[in-house]
Structure formats: C-alpha cells, structure tokens
Amino acid sequence: MSILVNKDSRVVVQGITGSEGEFHTKQMLDYGTNIVAGVTPGKGGQSVLDDSIKVYDSVEQSVEKTSANTAIIFVPPPFAAEAIIESSYAGIETIVCITEGIPVHDMIKVKQIIKRNQTKLIGPNCPGIITVDECKLGIMPGFICKKGNIGVVSKSGTLTYEAIDQLVNAGLGQTTAIGIGGDPIIGTTMQDCLKLFENDSETEGIVIIGEIGGQMEIEAAYWAKKNMTKPIAGFIAGQTAPPGKRMGHAGAIVSGGNDTAEAKIKVLKECGISVSESVANIGSVMKSIMN
Numbered sequence: 001m002s003i004l005v006n007k008d009s010r011v012v013v014q015g016i017t018g019s020e021g022e023f024h025t026k027q028m029l030d031y032g033t034n035i036v037a038g039v040t041p042g043k044g045g046q047s048v049l050d051d052s053i054k055v056y057d058s059v060e061q062s063v064e065k066t067s068a069n070t071a072i073i074f075v076p077p078p079f080a081a082e083a084i085i086e087s088s089y090a091g092i093e094t095i096v097c098i099t100e101g102i103p104v105h106d107m108i109k110v111k112q113i114i115k116r117n118q119t120k121l122i123g124p125n126c127p128g129i130i131t132v133d134e135c136k137l138g139i140m141p142g143f144i145c146k147k148g149n150i151g152v153v154s155k156s157g158t159l160t161y162e163a164i165d166q167l168v169n170a171g172l173g174q175t176t177a178i179g180i181g182g183d184p185i186i187g188t189t190m191q192d193c194l195k196l197f198e199n200d201s202e203t204e205g206i207v208i209i210g211e212i213g214g215q216m217e218i219e220a221a222y223w224a225k226k227n228m229t230k231p232i233a234g235f236i237a238g239q240t241a242p243p244g245k246r247m248g249h250a251g252a253i254v255s256g257g258n259d260t261a262e263a264k265i266k267v268l269k270e271c272g273i274s275v276s277e278s279v280a281n282i283g284s285v286m287k288s289i290m291n
Helices: 019-031 059-066 077-089 104-117 157-169 190-198 216-227 261-270 279-289
Strands: 011-014 035-039 053-056 070-073 094-097 120-122 128-131 135-138 147-154 174-179 205-211 232-237
Touching: 011 019, 011 059, 011 077, 019 035, 019 135, 035 059, 053 059, 059 077, 070 077, 070 135, 077 094, 077 104, 104 120, 147 157, 147 190, 157 174, 157 205, 157 232, 157 279, 174 190, 190 205, 190 216, 205 216, 205 279, 216 232, 216 261, 232 261, 232 279
Parallel strands: 011 035, 011 070, 035 053, 070 094, 094 120, 147 174, 147 205, 205 232
Antiparallel strands: 128 135, 128 174
C-alpha cells in the first residue's frame, strides 16, 4: 500500500519538451516511474528521450491513447493553472504541480475546479511525491529513500529530504513522502495527508514538517488528536523568524497570534504529537515513539 501514487500510476508529463521537464522525466523514468506520455501544445507527434515517450498536443489526447491517470506539471507560472485545469477536466485523478510563482488569483479558480471534479492536486510550489521503490513524481532525489513504514508530509522541500535522511539514519524507511508546498493556496493539506496515512495499512507512523504562517499544522493536529491511531513526530521550521517577515514561502509569514513556531509547537504537543526541537533529531524522535 501507499498513498496517492504507486507502481500502477500511469503518468503524463505536462511540459515534457522543456529543459526542466525533459531532465526530470529522465530522472523519474530511471527511478521506475511508469511514464506513458508527454504533453506540449503544438508539439504533438514528436517523441523525446530517444523516442521512448510520445508527445501529445493535449492531456485529453494522452488519456485517450494511453489511459493516463496521473499528471506532473513542469509548466511556467503564467500557464501552470490552465495546465492543472486541463488535466482535471481530462479525468486525471492525481496531479502534481512543481511550478513556483502561480498567482493566488489563478489558484482560487483552480481550487474550485479540482474540488468540483474531485481531482487530487499536490502543490503547487512543491518538490513532489515519492512512493518508495515504486513511483517518483517531481524533483526529490529518489536515492535518499529507503522502503519502510513511515509516512512523511512536509510544507518544505529541503526539509522533506532532511527528514527522509534522518529517518534512514535511524533505521526507519518510508512508505510515501510528500512535499505539499508552501504557497497560501495548495491542493492537498497536511490534514488530507494524515487521513490518507491513517487509512494506509502499510504506514505505521508519520512525520509532519510544518513552518510558520497559516493554520494548517494546527488544524491537522486537532484532527489527529481526535482521529489518529498512529504515532506522529513533528517539527516546525522558523522558530527564529521575526514577526511580519516572509520567510522563503509565500505562506510563511508570521502575522501574530497562533501562527508562530512557538504557538504551533505548543498546540502539537497538546495534541499528543512528539515535537522535535531540532531538525537534526527528527529521526530519533520518530524512532523513540515507534514501539
């Protein structure tokens, strides 16, 4: 088992003929991801990567020809929202959008459409998702992962990799690791991921990596307190961030109240989540509660 993607995911890459799209398509193929098609409008009929992947003009065409059910998007910000919407209307079940800098106004429209079509969206502005030894979608380095029973969900790309490395060093492998993105409007929340991991028979524990700004970690913690049966280790980044200053992600800004790192850590602890005070101790904290 796993969440969202696995070896049976049939993947179409939107923006496959761009330099970033083609580079990461090769990396994903090398990992074993089942990529069945690419899409770049106006370049239908071409092939990439030594003619191994056929390119179509639209996602709809790729779905008709290959039965693709999963999409990953390497499309520039002005066109990325439309790329998400295109996949959603074409019947794609799960979409991963790597693109950073999509206007918030565009994402408001996207959010309404994917909800209506019951499409799962990971991102935007995220590193993607890995179900270990089965499917890698995005820019995460697959070689750092090890198959196991810990789920990872993170708002930070770099800290996703750090958490995985810490877990592996502690002798704990992963089921699925997912970077949900740090923008103000994203497709899949931390609470959404906890629900999926709770229902996944293979996942026995979860690591959550949050950061300053917003209420997502607090909402997830309250939900976990009422509904989770599996142990959770957590870390909140931005403990030294000054109020009112955005830190890296568009959503990472302390506006006052309970969106500071200190306030979030307090709530997580109250909800029974074991919080690591340092990013260097995530693995050891997770191991200590896996009994």
